[in-house]
Amino acid sequence: MNLIPWKNKQRQPDSEPSSLATFRDDMDRLFETFIREPFGSIDWSFGSGRGWMPPVDVAETEHEVTVRAEVPGVSPEDLDVTVSGQQLILSGEKKETAQKEGEDFYHTETRYGSFRRSIPLPEAVDPQKVQAEYANGVLTIHLEKTPATAPKRITVQVKP
Numbered sequence: 001m002n003l004i005p006w007k008n009k010q011r012q013p014d015s016e017p018s019s020l021a022t023f024r025d026d027m028d029r030l031f032e033t034f035i036r037e038p039f040g041s042i043d044w045s046f047g048s049g050r051g052w053m054p055p056v057d058v059a060e061t062e063h064e065v066t067v068r069a070e071v072p073g074v075s076p077e078d079l080d081v082t083v084s085g086q087q088l089i090l091s092g093e094k095k096e097t098a099q100k101e102g103e104d105f106y107h108t109e110t111r112y113g114s115f116r117r118s119i120p121l122p123e124a125v126d127p128q129k130v131q132a133e134y135a136n137g138v139l140t141i142h143l144e145k146t147p148a149t150a151p152k153r154i155t156v157q158v159k160p
Contacts, residue, residue: 052094052111054139060122065143067119072137079134081141083127088141091116124148 057068069090071079079092096112121143129144 052113053115053117054090056090056117056119058119058122063145065121065123065125065145067141067143069117069139069141070137071134071139074137076134076139079132079139081130081132081139083121083125083130083143086121086124088119088121088143089116090119090139 054069054071054074056070059066059068067088067090071092071094074092074094078095079090082089082091091114093114094112124146125143126146131142133140133142
């Protein structure tokens with residue numbers, strides 16, 4: 001979904017994009033991301049194109065909620081995991097590596113910078129029983145549900 005038809009987006013190859021064209025591209029990207037993933041992560045970094053948000057998977061079993069976040073290139077020391085109420089807050093920073101002298105990049109998609117992601121949890125969890133593991137660029141967080149929130153099957157009695 002584009003705000004402006006594609007044919008009107010043509011630019012001269014040697015011209016510098018205007019701030020209005022950059023804003024239009026950012027808005028198109030925002031709408032396209034929202035259409036693809038309505039409740040997923042949206043990159044709100046307008047203009048700079050430098051921000052990033054790690055993708056997450058949230059799974060639930062009878063006894064725990066598991067959250068997996070892809071954070072390649074982020075050191076475990078630069079990650080912060082917090083549980084506040086029914087929210088899991090992930091924050092951290094992917095630091096830029098030193099560029100080699102004399103290199104001109106033709107194209108680069110690597111993003112660096114800080115991120116903060118708040119993930120609503122489907123059930124109440126015990127903040128004292130949270131474990132976080134980091135392996136191969138993936139952060140896995142196990143959140144044990146409180147006993148009161150564990151599902152209980154109710155037997156339906158038949159009266160004569």
